[in-house]
Amino acid sequence: VPFxxxxxxxxxxxxxxxxxxxxxxxxxxxxGAPSIIKDSTFxxxxxxxxxxxxxxxxxxxDHNEFQVIQYDDFALQVQVDGTALPEDVFIDVDNYQYRxxxxxxxxxxxxxxxxxxxxxxxIFAGKVKSANFDLNVLEKPNLIDxxxxxxxxxxxxxxxxTIQNIGDVSIPAGxxxxxxxxxxxxxxINMSFGRSQExxxxxxxxxxxxxxxxxxxxxxxxxxxxxxxxxxxxxxYALNVIPDQYPTIQVQKxxxxxxxxxxYFVGTSADDYGISSITFNYNISNEKxxxxxxxxxxxxxxxxxxxxxxxxxxxxxxxxxxGDQVNYYFEVSDNDQVNGAKSSKTGIxxxxxxxxxxxxxxxEQNSEEIKKKLEEAVKETKxxxxxxxxxxxxxxxxxEI
Numbered sequence: 105v106p107f108x109x110x111x112x113x114x115x116x117x118x119x120x121x122x123x124x125x126x127x128x129x130x131x132x133x134x135x136g137a138p139s140i141i142k143d144s145t146f147x148x149x150x151x152x153x154x155x156x157x158x159x160x161x162x163x164x165x166d167h168n169e170f171q172v173i174q175y176d177d178f179a180l181q182v183q184v185d186g187t188a189l190p191e192d193v194f195i196d197v198d199n200y201q202y203r204x205x206x207x208x209x210x211x212x213x214x215x216x217x218x219x220x221x222x223x224x225x226x227i228f229a230g231k232v233k234s235a236n237f238d239l240n241v242l243e244k245p246n247l248i249d250x251x252x253x254x255x256x257x258x259x260x261x262x263x264x265x266t267i268q269n270i271g272d273v274s275i276p277a278g279x280x281x282x283x284x285x286x287x288x289x290x291x292x293i294n295m296s297f298g299r300s301q302e303x304x305x306x307x308x309x310x311x312x313x314x315x316x317x318x319x320x321x322x323x324x325x326x327x328x329x330x331x332x333x334x335x336x337x338x339x340x341y342a343l344n345v346i347p348d349q350y351p352t353i354q355v356q357k358x359x360x361x362x363x364x365x366x367x368y369f370v371g372t373s374a375d376d377y378g379i380s381s382i383t384f385n386y387n388i389s390n391e392k393x394x395x396x397x398x399x400x401x402x403x404x405x406x407x408x409x410x411x412x413x414x415x416x417x418x419x420x421x422x423x424x425x426x427g428d429q430v431n432y433y434f435e436v437s438d439n440d441q442v443n444g445a446k447s448s449k450t451g452i453x454x455x456x457x458x459x460x461x462x463x464x465x466x467x468e469q470n471s472e473e474i475k476k477k478l479e480e481a482v483k484e485t486k487x488x489x490x491x492x493x494x495x496x497x498x499x500x501x502x503x504e505i
Contacts, residue, residue: 161186163193163227163234170237173333174244174289178216182227185210190229197225245290245328245337248310255280259441260377271326271341275318277348278442282315285326292329294336297322319442321345348443351375353382353436355450365419371434371450374410378439382413385449386432388422400435407439419455429456 133140164183172178182193182204193204193212204212204227216223222241227234250269256262257278267273275281285293285304293304293312304312322343327336355371373382382404389395403413419430431454437447 159186159232160188161190161229161232163232165227165234165237170239171242172216172219172239174220174241174246175218176244178219178239180214180216180225180239181207182212182214183210184212184229190232193227193229195225195227198223242332243289243330244333245330246288247285247326247328247339248288249286251284253282253284255282257442259439271339272344274344274346277319277345278317279345280315280317281343283313285312286310287312287328289330289332290328291331294327294329296325296327318343318345348438348440348446349376350446351379351436351438351448353434353448353450355434357453365455367417367419369415369417369434370412371414372410372412373436375436375438376409378407378409379404379411380407380437380439380445382411382434382436384415384417384432385435386430388424389429389431390425390427392427403434419457424457426457427459429454 161184164185166181166183170178170180180195184190184193189210192206194201195204195214197216202214204214207213216239219239219241223239224236225239226236250271251266252270252273253264253266254273254275255264256276260276262276273281283295283304287293287310290310290312292306295302295304295314297316302314302316304314306312322345324341324343326339326341328338329336351373352375353371353373355369358368358370360366360368373379381402383400383402385398385400387395387398403415404411413434415434417432422428422430424430431452433452434450435447437445440446
């Protein structure tokens with residue numbers, strides 16, 4: 105008897121309503137929790153293998169890839185998810201076990217300190233273990249050694265020198281500083297001076313150098329780059345520039361008691377590095393004829409940092425005319441070869457020859473004074489004569505002197 109003729113399926117349609125709930129439940133489980141069916145099916149198909157009981161919890165890590173910059177710390181966050189949570193969680197780091205810090209009931213933390221190389225690790229609690237992970241190190245650009253070669257300006261007389269691993273220096277203005285850097289894991293080094301940025305010349309694979317003449321105080325930064333770390337590491341240093349000071353000069357004046365036209369000068373001058381010249385400067389002016397071209401005479405040109413000087417000024421040699429006025433002073437200049445020589449002056453001194461009218465008035469005043477003195481002398485003479493007469497009479501009257 106054919107099977108389709110032996111069983112009449114149409115009579116069983118009335119029982120389909122009883123099969124519908126189990127079918128809907130199966131579909132819900134298949135989409136809502138497929139592991140219930142898949143895992144069981146997998147174990148049935150692979151009936152020749154041993155399967156352990158599923159763990160009541162699992163570890164959830166906050167990263168898929170673990171990376172840290174060399175020599176930095178890395179904080180690992182681990183969350184535990186499951187029906188039963190462990191009290192303690194441990195981490196196996198390079199075959200050493202450490203207890204993780206419990207932050208919350210389901211959250212634990214561990215900090216890798218000063219990571220220098222790639223580090224394998226995994227998480228475990230009791231018999232439950234995570235997969236094996238690697239903490240990968242991004243090689244950090246680093247300065248191994250550096251030096252500053254200081255080429256001082258020749259006029260300062262300072263001997264050039266080289267200092268090691270010191271970025272903050274005090275130097276005379278105009279010093280040429282050469283930086284030599286020895287690095288590791290570095291592709292490029294930049295230096296910034298204020299708003300300007302300089303790319304350092306690469307001498308070798310990991311060696312760089314740069315030179316710059318420094319004239320004023322400034323800070324500078326050194327930036328280290330490589331391909332693994334997009335944000336450069338930096339170091340900040342300061343250059344303290346010692347400026348060339350202005351020279352100083354002093355003078356004392358002595359007049360000839362017999363000749364008012366002759367003056368004697370004695371002075372001293374000083375500078376921090378050296379004096380290039382000391383000069384006597386003057387100009388002649390007259391209200392009627394105006395001012396003549398300034399004149400100067402070099403007194404000394406020695407390069408000493410301190411000098412004493414002497415000078416005699418004879419106005420008679422200038423052949424001054426009545427009404428002429430001479431303004432004169434001493435000036436010292438230093439030997440600054442970076443910004444140019446700087447100078448300092450003494451106070452301006454003045455000699456003026458009187459006009460003819462002033463000379464006449466002076467003669468008249470002198471005549472009046474002479475007359476007064478003569479009149480006073482005559483009166484004094486008369487008084488002396490009277491006193492002498494009285495003394496003589498007194499002596500004559502006495503018997504003995």
